[in-house]
Amino acid sequence: MDKTGISSFTGNQWQRLLRWHRGQKDNEEGGDGVKDEGKQNSILDLKLKVNWKERVIDPADQFYYVWIQVMIFPIVYNWVIIILRTCFTTIALSYLPVWLTLDYLSDLMYIIDMIVTVHTGYLDQGILIKDLAQLKNRYLHSKHFLRDLASLMPTDFLYFAFGIQTPMVRINRLLRLPRLSEALDRMETRTSYPNTFRISKLMIYIFVLIHWNACLYFALSSYIGFGSDNWVYPNITHVEFASMRRQYFYCFWFSAQIFTTVGDTPLPKREEEYLFMIADLLIAVLVFASIVGNVGNVISSLRDRDNVFFPNHELVKAYLRSHYISKELRQRIDNWYQHLHINKKIMRENEILQQLPLHLRTEIAVSVHLPTLSKVTIFQSCEKSLLEELVLKLTPQVFSPGEYVCRKGDVGHEMYIIKEGKLAVVADDGVTEFAVLSEGNFFGEISILNIKGNKSGNRRTANIRSIGYSDLFSLSKEDLTDVLSEFPAAKHHLEEKGRQILTKMGMLEESGDGEEREAEKVETKIKRLESNLEVLQTKLARLMVELESSHRKMQARVEQLEWEAAALETQLPENGKEGETAQGRGEGVGGDVVWEREEAEGEEEEEDERCTLTIYYLTLCV
Numbered sequence: 001m002d003k004t005g006i007s008s009f010t011g012n013q014w015q016r017l018l019r020w021h022r023g024q025k026d027n028e029e030g031g032d033g034v035k036d037e038g039k040q041n042s043i044l045d046l047k048l049k050v051n052w053k054e055r056v057i058d059p060a061d062q063f064y065y066v067w068i069q070v071m072i073f074p075i076v077y078n079w080v081i082i083i084l085r086t087c088f089t090t091i092a093l094s095y096l097p098v099w100l101t102l103d104y105l106s107d108l109m110y111i112i113d114m115i116v117t118v119h120t121g122y123l124d125q126g127i128l129i130k131d132l133a134q135l136k137n138r139y140l141h142s143k144h145f146l147r148d149l150a151s152l153m154p155t156d157f158l159y160f161a162f163g164i165q166t167p168m169v170r171i172n173r174l175l176r177l178p179r180l181s182e183a184l185d186r187m188e189t190r191t192s193y194p195n196t197f198r199i200s201k202l203m204i205y206i207f208v209l210i211h212w213n214a215c216l217y218f219a220l221s222s223y224i225g226f227g228s229d230n231w232v233y234p235n236i237t238h239v240e241f242a243s244m245r246r247q248y249f250y251c252f253w254f255s256a257q258i259f260t261t262v263g264d265t266p267l268p269k270r271e272e273e274y275l276f277m278i279a280d281l282l283i284a285v286l287v288f289a290s291i292v293g294n295v296g297n298v299i300s301s302l303r304d305r306d307n308v309f310f311p312n313h314e315l316v317k318a319y320l321r322s323h324y325i326s327k328e329l330r331q332r333i334d335n336w337y338q339h340l341h342i343n344k345k346i347m348r349e350n351e352i353l354q355q356l357p358l359h360l361r362t363e364i365a366v367s368v369h370l371p372t373l374s375k376v377t378i379f380q381s382c383e384k385s386l387l388e389e390l391v392l393k394l395t396p397q398v399f400s401p402g403e404y405v406c407r408k409g410d411v412g413h414e415m416y417i418i419k420e421g422k423l424a425v426v427a428d429d430g431v432t433e434f435a436v437l438s439e440g441n442f443f444g445e446i447s448i449l450n451i452k453g454n455k456s457g458n459r460r461t462a463n464i465r466s467i468g469y470s471d472l473f474s475l476s477k478e479d480l481t482d483v484l485s486e487f488p489a490a491k492h493h494l495e496e497k498g499r500q501i502l503t504k505m506g507m508l509e510e511s512g513d514g515e516e517r518e519a520e521k522v523e524t525k526i527k528r529l530e531s532n533l534e535v536l537q538t539k540l541a542r543l544m545v546e547l548e549s550s551h552r553k554m555q556a557r558v559e560q561l562e563w564e565a566a567a568l569e570t571q572l573p574e575n576g577k578e579g580e581t582a583q584g585r586g587e588g589v590g591g592d593v594v595w596e597r598e599e600a601e602g603e604e605e606e607e608d609e610r611c612t613l614t615i616y617y618l619t620l621c622v
């Protein structure tokens with residue numbers, strides 16, 4: 001219905017929003033290190049974020065994340081190699097310079113890690129603490145410090161006592177294991193493939209376990225005597241079993257066999273062998289259970305993800321079968337599901353993103369739907385905040401070829417924006433096409449806008465049929481009303497478009513305009529009268545208050561005068577001798593009384609005037 005190319009709306013809000021969005025995207029790419037420029041940005045970011053001056057690292061920083069991943073290597077090295085060299089003495093002695101170099105390299109990394117840890121800020125009530133003295137104090141008084149210190153004790157001096165062939169003296173290096181867990185946890189939250197990551201982690205744990213068991217098996221065989229029975233490692237003097245590689249692989253295979261194919265190993269002969277096997281079998285049960293449990297979890301989480309992404313097809317199929325739905329309809333439904341899966345159309349995005357806070361949801365919605373909304377003319381001049389509100393209210397819908405989105409005469413509850421696909425406005429015969437709508441167009445607004453003079457009221461004015469598969473956003477009547485109430489320009493635009501269609505169809509009452517104007521006039525008059533009435537009411541209230549106070553004053557004055565007159569009357573007959581004086585005084589008093597009376601008369605006149613005014617206003621109000 002209304003299509004505009006991107007070029008036609010340069011300089012509007014959408015462009016700004018798009019630019020902002022692209023900026024965000026570039027930043028993200030920089031973080032992933034996809035582009036060279038992005039890489040440079042990320043390095044720059046790193047430099048800026050790590051406060052080298054104060055030497056404090058933000059644990060949420062990329063630098064910290066990278067460092068903690070680097071720390072995986074020395075920790076895993078110690079966990080795998082110390083036991084290997086302890087049990088396989090030939091391996092230990094054959095590559096001694098390599099092992100010693102790696103040992104002290106790992107020690108160096110342990111030391112750097114302690115420095116990094118002491119310079120890593122922590123959150124106190126949500127605020128990153130960057131005070132170095134505070135950080136030092138916290139670390140030095142924590143049990144982590146004791147553990148890190150213990151893992152770095154120079155136990156290598158024990159080589160002098162036990163000899164260089166006993167790397168077991170470095171067993172304290174294994175104490176850094178919690179750092180490995182921290183690194184793996186952080187990786188798990190960041191990775192885009194958590195299930196693959198979980199399975200790989202489990203496999204690595206199992207590998208280390210089998211490795212330890214293999215080493216211990218070889219050590220036990222050496223203690224019992226190689227080749228002394230069927231269970232132990234065969235005689236190493238035999239050429240076939242003499243090589244280091246063969247020794248390790250045999251032991252690893254033996255150990256893996258115990259942990260996986262429970263019971264398919266040679267029968268133990270001696271008590272030590274029995275004890276070893278019992279311990280191994282118990283561990284094997286746990287390993288097996290954890291493998292089954294973890295893999296089960298991964299599978300169910302994959303299924304859950306699919307069920308959240310796409311509606312459950314199996315359930316719907318079963319329902320259709322049980323209700324003997326026609327084959328043709330079942331086929332259409334199957335095709336619809338297939339289309340969703342193949343083209344990765346996610347219908348329940350609002351549900352999926354529900355757990356995110358509103359601002360993140362809005363950002364995601366803006367970045368996902370912006371390209372579509374930016375093509376819709378009515379939303380081009382919207383403010384950013386309104387658009388953000390709007391994108392959260394859109395519901396994705398997919399229609400199959402030939403399917404009707406709405407039919408003429410139906411009550412309208414929502415309008416639609418076309419994200420992808422083509423739809424036809426068709427006549428009742430289903431063949432004649434009045435118009436074809438495509439990406440960026442909208443329809444279905446007429447029946448929900450209450451356009452004055454619309455003969456069809458809240459009923460659909462046309463049939464809309466999807467030509468191929470079409471991806472739409474629906475916007476409910478309530479949400480649209482909400483948005484438009486704050487955005488009259490868009491409302492006007494929508495109504496204008498609707499009116500044009502209605503006029504073309506001859507479905508707009510002629511008098512509609514006149515009536516509308518008349519209604520507008522009456523509305524303005526009522527508003528003016530209301531505001532006049534308010535002013536009058538205020539004036540009246542003020543006058544009433546004044547009237548009451550002057551009335552009270554008058555009454556008091558009259559009472560005083562009466563009292564004075566009465567006093568005068570009682571004094572006159574008693575003081576006959578002082579008649580003249582009294583007369584003179586009486587004159588004086590009389591003069592006073594005259595003055596008082598005049599004053600009272602003046603006030604009375606004023607009162608009269610006010611009363612007249614009041615009555616006039618009251619009449620006006622009535």
Ligand SMILES: Nc1ncnc2c1ncn2[C@@H]1O[C@@H]2COP(=O)(O)O[C@H]2[C@H]1O
Nearest residue numbers: 001412435443444445446447460461462
């Ligand atoms: N001739 C037309 N051209 C384009 N769109 C139309 C035409 N007639 C109807 N429509 C749209 O089809 C919609 C059908 O539902 P509504 O009446 O709510 O709103 C209608 C318009 O948005």
